[in-house]
Amino acid sequence: MIVEYIRYRIAEADREEFEAAYARAAVPLASSPQCLDYELSGCVEEPGAYVLRIRWTSAEDHLQGFRGSAAFPAFFAEIRPYVQAIEEMRHYAPTAVAGTGAGAGDPAPSLYEWAGGSDAFERLTDAFYRKVRADDLLEPVFRHMDAHHPHYVALWLAEVFGGPARYTEERGGYPHMLGQHRGRAITEPQRRRWIALLTDAADEVGLPGDPEFRAAFTGYIEWGTRLALANSQPGAAPFEDAPVPRWGWGVAPPWQG
Template identity: 45%
Template sequence: METLFEHAGGQEGLHRFVDAFYGSVLADPLLQPLFGRGRPDHVTHLTAFTAETFGGPTTFTTDMGGFAHLIAVHRGLKITEEQRRRFVELYMAAADAVGLPADPPFREALRSHVEFGSQVALQNSHAETDDQLHPIREVPLWTWPE
């Protein structure tokens, strides 16, 4: 069965998507404070994370610090629920803007992926101790909805 990674257009398709998404985040007044002026490696990291999550190469884990890095960059951000919802909205809008597949199963997987991930980031952004972190400690593998 085709992976979500393959269905999304592989590395190239996901990079185009993440690049458009990141541009919209940096231009958004509600989210821009979380991202500052931007990080040159953010598109590469988020593309690698998404690719790995969707069944592609494990570059995020093997070469980019893996989930521990993800936890570290979110800690202390104090993400609000409003910011989390806007993040999801821009993520899905970027999928439309770059023409990611629009079939309902793929879009359901894409939405559930960003909803779950943004909930984890929200929790971790408020954690003051390791016990308050979300229990997930490795890149999750996302698959087609059942």
Template identity: 45%
Template sequence: MTDSTKPLVEAIGGLDALRRLSNTFYDDVLADPLLAPVFANFSRTHTEHVAVWLAEVFGGPTGFTDELGGHQALLRAHLGLSITEEQRLRWMELMTGAVEKELPDDELLRCRVIEYFDWGTKIAREVSADPAGTDVGDPGPTPRWGWNGLA
């Protein structure tokens, strides 16, 4: 049963659950012929950074902002990747599978998490289209995503 009084990160199971989600997802991504080329410079450190980012976005500690450069650093990592809509949709398919495998069996929780990924991948695709790979502007603080979407 959904307990929407606590942050999403707690309902998800904390940083450990997000690490499992990230590892499961990237194992699938690296084996996918459509997505693997986007992650040519992938390292396992990336999965930890993703987990820390997600923990912060879903209401947890500000580790990504404090230690890894915050929202601007995340967006900069996508510059020049030229992500296609086909790749974005495949990314969503694989992430949905990882969410179903790794997160609690809670329909509302999973829905909110997938909604965040849909929102975020659209931004990543847009940022990745910058041909010079240099401009993210001022994206503001790291977004926070809760039971009602963007907080």
């Protein structure tokens, strides 16, 4: 990635048309695969001084790719009258110094925080395994489960959804979970029932019901149960070691009104 800066000095009478010309030029610019993003800023202290910043995939992509592309003539036709007003036009390589300031605001809460933290996941798995024990399809699968199993799965889910890494630290992380599913030959009807009961448990214990949270929650559960089923089949060859997955909001961030 490379950043191009173009500095202009525009006479007062031309400024309105200059900005309008760039708004039109931005259409072919934005349609070019070499362009990552762009921004035209006007100087506050010195009206008429402008900086155009364009991030390109590379200097070569800009100079050969974009300038040789079908989009370039339409772009250049708009800005040609202002070429004389250019004071600097150069490429800059980013350094390691970059970041976000406190003023950018807090990042979105994790799914773990949104759900209500560790207590919420403990309540969820308590309710879930109560249903499992009374279920014709799943009771035989979990008949001999460890008495702490609901707690362990609560730790797992809390970690997946952005909480503390306690399953990794206290319970052996992904390899241990994988070992617990191996050879169990989970069936598709059992997988579906697992999801149905977990969803019922989520409603029962009052996990947030908003569409964004439930979409992310269900997305993980769908993914995780499919992996559990596949990895539990005799002869399966899953990845032996991996971090506990971390699940985020996906395409729909939390709705905060």
